[in-house]
Amino acid sequence: xxxxxxxxxxxxxxxxxxxxxxxxxxxxxxxxxxxxxxxxxxxxxxxxxxxxxxxxxxxxxxxxxxxxxxxxxxxxxxxxxxxxxxxxxxxxxxxxxxxxxxxxxxxxxxxxxxxxxxxxxxxxxxxxxxxxxxxxxxxxxxxxxxxxxxxxxxxxxxxxxxxxxxxxxxxxxxxxxxxxxxxxxxxxxxxxxxxxxxxxxxxxxxxxxxxxxxxxxxxxxxxxxxxxxxxxxxxxxxxxxxxxxxxxxxxxxxxxxxxxxxxxxxxxxxxxxxxxxxxxxxxxxxxxxxxxxxxxxxxxxxxxxxxxxxxxxxxxxxxxxxxxxxxxxxxxxxxxxxxxxxxxxxxxxxxxxxxxxxxxxxxxxxxxxxxxxxxxxxxxxxxxxxxxxxxxxxxxxxxxxxxxxxx
Numbered sequence: 001x002x003x004x005x006x007x008x009x010x011x012x013x014x015x016x017x018x019x020x021x022x023x024x025x026x027x028x029x030x031x032x033x034x035x036x037x038x039x040x041x042x043x044x045x046x047x048x049x050x051x052x053x054x055x056x057x058x059x060x061x062x063x064x065x066x067x068x069x070x071x072x073x074x075x076x077x078x079x080x081x082x083x084x085x086x087x088x089x090x091x092x093x094x095x096x097x098x099x100x101x102x103x104x105x106x107x108x109x110x111x112x113x114x115x116x117x118x119x120x121x122x123x124x125x126x127x128x129x130x131x132x133x134x135x136x137x138x139x140x141x142x143x144x145x146x147x148x149x150x151x152x153x154x155x156x157x158x159x160x161x162x163x164x165x166x167x168x169x170x171x172x173x174x175x176x177x178x179x180x181x182x183x184x185x186x187x188x189x190x191x192x193x194x195x196x197x198x199x200x201x202x203x204x205x206x207x208x209x210x211x212x213x214x215x216x217x218x219x220x221x222x223x224x225x226x227x228x229x230x231x232x233x234x235x236x237x238x239x240x241x242x243x244x245x246x247x248x249x250x251x252x253x254x255x256x257x258x259x260x261x262x263x264x265x266x267x268x269x270x271x272x273x274x275x276x277x278x279x280x281x282x283x284x285x286x287x288x289x290x291x292x293x294x295x296x297x298x299x300x301x302x303x304x305x306x307x308x309x310x311x312x313x314x315x316x317x318x319x320x321x322x323x324x325x326x327x328x329x330x331x332x333x334x335x336x337x338x339x340x341x342x343x344x345x346x347x348x349x350x351x352x353x354x355x356x357x358x359x360x361x362x363x364x365x366x367x368x369x370x371x372x373x374x375x376x377x378x379x380x381x382x383x384x385x386x387x388x389x390x391x392x393x394x395x396x397x398x399x400x401x402x403x404x405x406x407x
Contacts, residue, residue, distance in 0.1 A: 020119075020202040035062075041252075044061055056113065057071055059213050062212075063209055064205075092365055095218075097371045106378075114209055116197075119146075124148070133296060161381070180298060211238065212249065225257065231349055231369070235296065237274055237302045264361075267348065268298065271299065326351035334350045390403075
């Protein structure tokens with residue numbers, strides 16, 4: 001049984017039945033799933049949730065699904081106390097939510113699992129998406145699990161490691177000459193012509209709900225409490241808003257105390273339209289032309305930028321951008337302190353976290369959770385300069401000679 005009651009426009013409040021639709025017919029604003037929270041609160045408690053599987057699907061009753069889930073083992077990823085990184089940054093209660101460890105090595109498995117489940121409920125036989133890389137891999141994997149066809153569209157400049165990680169699931173892989181925004185425009189046209197379940201277009205309201213499981217998990221892993229601060233990456237801004245929604249829903253359902261979490265949004269400086277708007281003191285996001293090595297967060301016209309800005313402001317949080325050099329340093333620092341090899345978006349988070357801590361915006365004693373959302377081997381060429389092996393002959397003398405020279 002699902003507690004989802006329909007779709008509601010986020011701007012004008014117009015209501016719609018549950019269907020594959022993402023924009024309001026009246027004002028063209030995004031739709032989101034509405035729930036019967038009173039009935040949900042009567043049915044749920046911490047003990048019931050704790051009896052669920054060790055995956056995102058322990059929160060099934062809080063998700064908009066009816067049928068059997070398309071599940072490849074996503075979620076309940078580690079929340080690690082980052083003592084070494086915390087010492088470097090001057091933070092005593094720093095945690096890393098390591099979502100690199102999902103089946104296709106990014107958080108995208110969460111929203112795709114929900115959207116693929118709804119696609120099957122709606123009778124689609126094909127999944128599709130516009131992607132910067134991670135989403136395409138997840139869509140292809142879930143289509144394989146569900147025995148569905150997959151068409152995935154990515155910019156032609158996507159990192160080679162990501163292309164391999166997509167193609168292994170044997171979707172129809174299309175590279176598009178242009179940016180992600182060009183890819184998204186093409187897919188918006190295709191959804192009018194082909195009867196496919198476009199994960200982040202006509203299925204977007206359901207896709208969005210999968211990411212809120214990150215908020216649920218963190219609160220449960222902290223002993224049913226919300227963190228003081230959250231630092232998370234933003235591309236479209238959707239993930240950022242859903243982490244907040246997850247915490248807010250737990251509070252609304254009486255599962256945690258009121259969430260007073262300060263939400264800090266991070267972007268690469270070469271693609272930071274949401275950060276720019278925050279510092280300009282406006283809720284209007286001006287599109288930019290992305291120019292950054294952090295391709296997974298390189299969206300110049302973020303669909304949920306306005307809503308991400310509202311969350312940052314209303315939570316008493318903020319927004320921070322880092323240069324490519326700073327994000328590379330962040331990738332290396334996270335690996336060399338906590339043993340976590342994250343992709344470029346993780347470097348954006350750590351680079352911003354370093355700046356927020358150094359400026360005193362995040363205080364030493366605040367319980368802070370930084371979200372690392374994709375694995376490093378996908379973008380390993382970014383840090384290939386670290387490979388500097390010492391070459392020796394297969395003898396003890398050669399080893400000690402080289403070791404001595406190094407010393």
